[in-house]
Amino acid sequence: MANYRMIMLVALFAFHSGQGLSMDYSMTKRLAEDRECRSCNLAAGNLAGVQFVNFDLSNANLANAHLEGSNLNNSNLTGVNLQGAHLFSASMTGCNLEGANLSGVDLQGADLSGSYLPGANLSGSDLSNADFTGATLRDANLSNAILKGTLL
Structure with missing residues (x-):
């Protein structure tokens, strides 16, 4: 359902x-x-609470999308554009976010534990109280990101 x-x-x-x-x-x-929507354009969509578990959303455009409380666990998000998206309290454990654009994203309280984010752009994002336990952040851009209470 x-x-x-x-x-x-x-x-x-x-x-x-x-x-x-x-x-x-x-x-x-x-x-x-x-369970795939590669290169889809869902920019600025209201998708709060949606279940994208084990989905292939690689290279999708989700810029400025509202994904508050969404479940994206174990999804392929390589090259995805999430610039300015709202991911407050989203669950993104075990996701592949290699090369993803997460600049200016609201990830307050989000769970990205065990996710793979090499080369991801998180500049200017609010990562307050987000969980990155066990995540790979090699070469990720965290410039001007808010890291208050973030678990790394």
């Missing part, structure tokens, strides 16, 4: 936004079966 809810949220966003991803029934069905 959660998977169906996620697909309907994405489909409704695409329909109402007039931009980004255009989905018909076959694409919605493929998204549910394949």
